[in-house]
Amino acid sequence: MATSDYFLPEVKFYNLLHREEEREMLPLCADQGIGVIPWSPLARGRLTRDWDATSARSETDEFGKSLYQESDRQIVDAVAEVAGARGVDRAQVALAWVLRNPVVTSPIVGMGRDKHLDDALAALAIELTDDEVEQLEKHYTPREIAGFR
Structure with a gap:
């Protein structure tokens, strides 16, 4: 089979705080049978902790600081509420949301700790x-496309 006979997956920035790919790209991928591999499905950790909580990354990640806005707090709070009601970690809820999209084949998840792998695996069981x-x-409110120009 020649390379031109099949489609390779598309890598996209996609999470609960940045859903712009839903407008055109994800429907196109679905139509054409192209799988999507989203990067930053946890929004650089923003979806895994309280809005005002900080981490070493959030303190030093200048690009990350430009991606999110104060109104995203409501979404972060909603993730916390759903996770709390289910008795699971926020990362599991945020990943389960990404995984429910049928064009998503495999999100790119950072694994800095064993717990990150545990959360990623547990998200597979959440519907x-x-x-x-x-x-x-x-x-969610629409915003500028991020991650590339």
């Missing part, structure tokens, strides 16, 4: 309800 998805998505 979010329609009400949970609505709760997670309702505060």
Whole structure:
């Protein structure tokens, strides 16, 4: 089979805080049978902790500081609420949301600790309800495309 006979996966920036690929690219990928490998599905850790909490990365990541806005706090809070109601970690909920998109083949998840791998694997077993998805998505506001120019 020649390389031109099949499609390679598309790598995209996609998470609950940045959903711009849903407008055109993800529907195109679905139509053409192209898998999507999202990077930063946890929004550089923003979706895994309280909005005001900091980490070594959040303190030093200048590019990351430009990606998110104060209104994203409501989405981070919604992730915390859904995770709390289910008794699971926030990372599991955020990853489960990404994984529910049928064009997503495998998100790129950083594994700096064993717990990160545990959360990624546990997310595979989580099936979010329609009400949970609505709760997670309702505060999203469109923004500029990020990650490339």
